[in-house]
Amino acid sequence: MNQATPLRIDIVSDVVCPWCAVGYSQLAEALKQTNTEYEIHWHPFELNPDTPSEGRNWREHIANKYGSSKEQSDAMRARITEAGAEVGFEFNFTEETRTYNTFDMHQLLHWADQQGCMHELKQALLAAHFTHARALSSREVLADIAAEIGLDRKEALTVLEDQRFADKVRQAQQQWRQQGIQSVPSVIFNQQHLVSGAQGVENFKSILQQLADMPR
Known part of the structure; x- marks a missing residue:
């Protein structure tokens, strides 16, 4: 499914949301099967912002x-x-x-985005949480995961300790709430078509086909 320009996909999600992991994996398979050119942009959402730091x-x-x-x-x-x-x-x-409380994770993802590694870190965090049961309440562990995908561990730890991106993350979360996002995963295609939840591979393929057939 070739397009003149890549399909823009914005995904609002949280690291501790299991259906976010499932939904993205379904979408990724649908994108592969339809040979769709795309670019993904991840955005922060906290399912349970009142979760204590120790989880x-x-x-x-x-x-x-x-x-x-x-x-x-x-x-x-x-x-x-x-x-x-x-x-x-x-x-x-x-x-x-x-x-876990995911506010630190979203700050680390924001920093990783500046290094061009946000997508890789997002996948690493999802696997660390759901597959390997790593203690994501630990900033040391989060810095380890960043280092495992090639980011600077010391800088990752510093980012978490000084909370330099706290305001940026809160601002981004507020912007999506103001646009009516109340649950995740929320997937927005070409900044105008919102799809909520883990839709399944076949449904995502159908959505991608419909989008490809639309006049651009």
Whole structure:
């Protein structure tokens, strides 16, 4: 599906959002299958900005937020794991699985964007969280992950410690809230077509085909 100019895709998401990992993987597969030229721009969203710095047990968090029983929680985990496996993303949930405050992560992603590595860091953070259960509440761990994709570890740590991008991230989050974004993932094609949630590969392929057929 060749286009004169790449399809612009803005994705508003959070690192601790499992459906964000699934939804992106589905979209990536649809883009591959349709041979679509594209450029992706990631944007920050905090699902739970009140999460303490040390994080929370994820099962307890879901129970408190949604009133989910253990059976409902298990069923949700199974659905997420299956949906991820279908598009090559591995989830490893345990009783110790935690959710974290992601404000530091979004600041690190903002910095990585300036180095041209935001997409790589986003994927590394999603895998670190959902596949490898790394302690993302630790700035040392976050700096390690940045270094693993080729960024300067010392600079990454400094960025987190001095919080130099805190205002920029808050501003970006506010801008998307003002545009009506209340849930993630939210995918905006060509800055005008909003699609919410993990739509599935076939649905994303259909959306991409419709966009390709539109007059530009």
